[in-house]
Amino acid sequence: MRSPPLNQPATHPIGTPGQPWGDDERARWRAQQPRRRSYADEVLAAVEKLRDRLDVIQYGELDYAPDRYPLFALRTRGFWRDELPGVLVTGGVHGYETSGVHGALRFAAEHMDDYTDRANILLVPCVSPWGYERIHRWNPDAIDPNRSFRANSPSAEAAALMALVAPPHDRFLMHIDLHETTDSDESEFRPALAARDGKPFVPGTIPDGFYLVDDSERPEPAFQQAIIDAVAKVTHIAPADENGEIIGSTVVAPGVIRYALEALGLCAGVTSARYRTTTEVYPDSPHATPEQCNAAQVAAVRAAIDHALAHRD
Numbered sequence: 001m002r003s004p005p006l007n008q009p010a011t012h013p014i015g016t017p018g019q020p021w022g023d024d025e026r027a028r029w030r031a032q033q034p035r036r037r038s039y040a041d042e043v044l045a046a047v048e049k050l051r052d053r054l055d056v057i058q059y060g061e062l063d064y065a066p067d068r069y070p071l072f073a074l075r076t077r078g079f080w081r082d083e084l085p086g087v088l089v090t091g092g093v094h095g096y097e098t099s100g101v102h103g104a105l106r107f108a109a110e111h112m113d114d115y116t117d118r119a120n121i122l123l124v125p126c127v128s129p130w131g132y133e134r135i136h137r138w139n140p141d142a143i144d145p146n147r148s149f150r151a152n153s154p155s156a157e158a159a160a161l162m163a164l165v166a167p168p169h170d171r172f173l174m175h176i177d178l179h180e181t182t183d184s185d186e187s188e189f190r191p192a193l194a195a196r197d198g199k200p201f202v203p204g205t206i207p208d209g210f211y212l213v214d215d216s217e218r219p220e221p222a223f224q225q226a227i228i229d230a231v232a233k234v235t236h237i238a239p240a241d242e243n244g245e246i247i248g249s250t251v252v253a254p255g256v257i258r259y260a261l262e263a264l265g266l267c268a269g270v271t272s273a274r275y276r277t278t279t280e281v282y283p284d285s286p287h288a289t290p291e292q293c294n295a296a297q298v299a300a301v302r303a304a305i306d307h308a309l310a311h312r313d
Helices: 023-031 039-048 098-110 129-134 156-165 183-197 221-231 290-310
Strands: 055-064 067-075 086-091 120-124 172-180 211-215 256-259 275-281
Touching (some): 023 183, 039 098, 039 129, 055 156, 086 098, 086 290, 098 120, 221 256
Parallel strands (some): 086 120, 086 172
């Protein structure tokens, strides 16, 4: 496990300790989030290149004046075929988690059409484009989309994805949601979360390596293990800390913890799929490169789909 960064602030620069943010604090925070990369150039351009092999659909648009963000998904040709199971792949629910977006796009470019006659695949590479451009976890309302997948969601990003998957909601066999755990979780985002909610910041540790989040309500250990085995060939798996935990949760198998996906409003719980998981790549590891992180996400997606298809009954 890696220790938390030493330069963490005792208090966050926005807000009053012990008091949740109001509209003024959210506006101050939003004004401090400059655009740092281009969704159009880095994501939409990659999507456009796949139109000759995959179906490209626009499933919504985010209006964050003065910016507007069209939301796109990719589908295997012939989607939906009743005789085939459904597979959902999502990336960029947290826009700053780069390999989630580019791992999804790489899988789409290199492997997705290999499954055309085996599965109905729906792939959403970047759920949160505002967060992608600003390399941030939240949307412009200081809301975490990955705690917002529930009825009457306060997150436009989560609401749009839920509407997209609503018609085949009960017909998905598998869903894999691609994420990262970064040093900035501890140095930036968790302190901001504590300040936003008017709570004290309690430092934690960052796991060094790849891990998965299974569903505590409906665990599928063999499914998780198949993914871990595949990813271990690409990058290292995070060890448990001295308490036998990863980010405060008990390690139930090497590189695997469990959350109540639906109760917590997590993206991986957005369908009733039997097989579901959240990947967590660690791009800040001294033992990993951006290339390995993208490759690890691709390996995870392929292993997840292959296991689910091989164990449908």
